[in-house]
Amino acid sequence: MARKRKLNYTEIKQQTEEYFNEKFEKGNFFFDDAITNKERNRYQMASFYLHQACENYYYAIRLVFTLKSNKQHNLSKLSSSVKSYSPDLANVFPLLPAEEKRLFDLIKAAYVEARYNPKFVVTKEDIDALIPKVELLRGITKRICEGEIGEYGEK
DSSP states (O other): OOOOOOOOHHHHHHHHHHHHHHHHHHHHHHHHHHHHHHHTTOHHHHHHHHHHHHHHHHHHHHHHHHSOOOOOOOHHHHHHHHGGGOGGGGGTSOOOSHHHHHHHHHHHHHHHHHHHOTTOOOOHHHHHHHHHHHHHHHHHHHHHHHHHHHHHHHO
């Protein structure tokens, strides 16, 4: 068996680019699916796909900055695990006022509830409020990950 070894910066750059491209693209696919479901008035499924988009954007950040990724679906834990990489991440899902916390709790619950609970209520207004937040997360993810990958290339 091969032993673990420390990667050089060229290898780190290559690995992080692969991770970023995979997770960011997957996040974008889920985001597109959320929009499609919103347009078809399937708000529960739109919320699930928005959750999946967030999950992949958070994974992209974690992988680029640490090369590690535990399997995790809880958006609270995922967002906490990456918040130190950019202060802008705190603006995506602020927990105050109460309406902001409600929206975060809704998208967090969507991973299970949107698929299995027919009584899970998600409105068009909820999706309309969540979409810009996920777009903001996508933009921050792209900016900070590409910046970090660029730094690996300069070392």
